[in-house]
Amino acid sequence: MNDRSIYPLSQPVKGAGGKTGSWRTAKPVIDLEKCSGCLLCWLFCPEGCIGKNDRSIDYAYCKGCGICGAECPKKAIVMVKEEQR
Amino acid sequence: MSISIKDLPDFEYVLPGSAACAGCPSAIALRMVGKALGENAIMLMTPSCAVASIGPLPKSCYSIPVLNVCFASAGASAAGLAMALDALYEKGRLTGEKPTIFNWAGDGGTYDIGFQGISAAAERNDDFIHFCYNNEAYSNTGMQRSGATPIYAATTTTPLGKEVHRKNLPLLMLEHRVPYVATASLAYPTDLIRKVKKAKDIRGFKYIEIHAPCYTGWKFPSSDTVKMSRLAVQTGSWLLWEAEFGKVVLNSPTSLLAAEKIKPAPLEEYIGKQGRYAHLADSPQKEEILAAMEKEIRRELKFMAARAEL
Numbered sequence: 353m354n355d356r357s358i359y360p361l362s363q364p365v366k367g368a369g370g371k372t373g374s375w376r377t378a379k380p381v382i383d384l385e386k387c388s389g390c391l392l393c394w395l396f397c398p399e400g401c402i403g404k405n406d407r408s409i410d411y412a413y414c415k416g417c418g419i420c421g422a423e424c425p426k427k428a429i430v431m432v433k434e435e436q437r
Numbered sequence: 438m439s440i441s442i443k444d445l446p447d448f449e450y451v452l453p454g455s456a457a458c459a460g461c462p463s464a465i466a467l468r469m470v471g472k473a474l475g476e477n478a479i480m481l482m483t484p485s486c487a488v489a490s491i492g493p494l495p496k497s498c499y500s501i502p503v504l505n506v507c508f509a510s511a512g513a514s515a516a517g518l519a520m521a522l523d524a525l526y527e528k529g530r531l532t533g534e535k536p537t538i539f540n541w542a543g544d545g546g547t548y549d550i551g552f553q554g555i556s557a558a559a560e561r562n563d564d565f566i567h568f569c570y571n572n573e574a575y576s577n578t579g580m581q582r583s584g585a586t587p588i589y590a591a592t593t594t595t596p597l598g599k600e601v602h603r604k605n606l607p608l609l610m611l612e613h614r615v616p617y618v619a620t621a622s623l624a625y626p627t628d629l630i631r632k633v634k635k636a637k638d639i640r641g642f643k644y645i646e647i648h649a650p651c652y653t654g655w656k657f658p659s660s661d662t663v664k665m666s667r668l669a670v671q672t673g674s675w676l677l678w679e680a681e682f683g684k685v686v687l688n689s690p691t692s693l694l695a696a697e698k699i700k701p702a703p704l705e706e707y708i709g710k711q712g713r714y715a716h717l718a719d720s721p722q723k724e725e726i727l728a729a730m731e732k733e734i735r736r737e738l739k740f741m742a743a744r745a746e747l
């Protein structure tokens with residue numbers, strides 16, 4: 353391997369845009385008692401940060417857009433204002 | 438083909454923590470497309486929000502191979518890649534299933550800057566899918582108007598509202614007589630995924646346009662991205678249809694609107710929620726303009742319903 357060229361090649365990683373959870377001004381909180389498991393939140397989340405099996409939310413990357421809360425047919429997700437960081 | 442959300446794969450095209458705005462429609466659409474196409478795919482992108490979302494080198498938010506190409510070459514680059522792969526398979530240098538080649542381009546890249554190359558690829562019937570995620574402006578560079586911006590919408594280059602109509606690009610692509618053309622909406626995910634799966638299995642040129650309401654540019658709350666997509670369809674502002682070899686079928690609920698089996702949602706519910714139309718709210722011509730917009734919707738519905746009769 354004598355090739356010393358540097359290629360402009362990126363590799364896939366979580367957090368390519370940084371720890372985007374710090375962008376949040378409101379945090380989705382899910383009440384699993386109300387959840388019917390329809391998976392619409394999982395499908396609509398732009399970050400793909402809601403677990404398909406357990407609906408756990410990855411707060412390290414959730415940007416707090418609120419789409420999951422707005423689309424949940426069971427109103428099982430509420431957006432709670434983030435305290436000052 | 439019926440699609441069940443529960444059966445969709447866990448596999449993601451867009452990894453958490455991309456550089457896209459919170460609530461970005463391109464990210465939602467691309468996640469859905471990934472669940473339809475699967476891992477064996479190569480994506481080409483023209484300059485856009487979807488490229489800016491990748492994040493800084495050496496990181497990428499996309500899990501599949503991505504090539505960033507210039508605006509004018511989307512048609513030629515995807516066509517070249519598809520032909521090169523065909524040649525390698527023919528020579529036996531590659532075996533197994535050919536990857537799906539697809540362009541992921543914005544409306545600026547599709548309607549305006551890249552159009553000639555895409556049109557040429559369609560005419561040659563090159564083997565790839567061209568996706569246009571249509572956020573109705575040049576979002577990445579600060580919301581300048583594009584050929585897809587609807588009349589009256591304010592952008593940074595049409596601060597008083599656009600004065601001319603948008604192009605009907607899905608219709609132009611349809612009249613290239615390609616194997617498959619479809620329109621889709623984020624708010625109708627199973628319809629969207631079904632269309633992408635269909636396109637995957639057809640050889641030749643496929644065009645799919647996904648309506649992508651962008652809250653940053655259209656000025657509505659980020660939580661309403663999907664809601665705005667739904668209202669666009671329910672008001673008749675965005676029509677859902679598909680066509681195999683030029684034979685058009687309207688999809689629900691557009692088909693029901695066209696047959697007058699359901700009433701369109703009030704247009705004010707859709708545009709009233711978008712800051713880009715705020716200048717209409719206190720315009721003395723408000724009623725006149727709303728009536729003109731509704732008339733245009735009826736014209737388009739009638740036009741596509743008649744086109745479906747052909």
Ligand SMILES: Cc1ncc(C[n+]2csc(CCOP(=O)(O)OP(=O)(O)O)c2C)c(N)n1
Pocket residue numbers: 484485486487508542543544545546547550572574575576577578583
């Ligand atoms: C030939 C050329 N002209 C202009 C630009 C600047 N530019 C980069 S992204 C962009 C906007 C593209 O708009 P669209 O395709 O709709 O994608 P969006 O940003 O809306 O996602 C422009 C004009 C460029 N990169 N190349």
Ligand code: SF4
Pocket residue numbers: 382386387388389390391392393394407423424425426427428429
């Ligand atoms: S959208 Fe609501 S009901 Fe459906 S899976 Fe998510 S939390 Fe549960």
Ligand code: SF4
Pocket residue numbers: 380396397398399400401402409413414415416417418419420421460
């Ligand atoms: S708030 Fe947005 S980013 Fe966070 S989990 Fe909900 S849909 Fe995903």
Ligand code: SF4
Pocket residue numbers: 457458459460461462463486490572576577651652653654
């Ligand atoms: S400006 Fe719109 S399309 Fe671009 S990243 Fe932000 S939400 Fe997505």
Ligand SMILES: [Mg+2]
Pocket residue numbers: 543544545570571572573574575576583
């Ligand atoms: Mg655009």
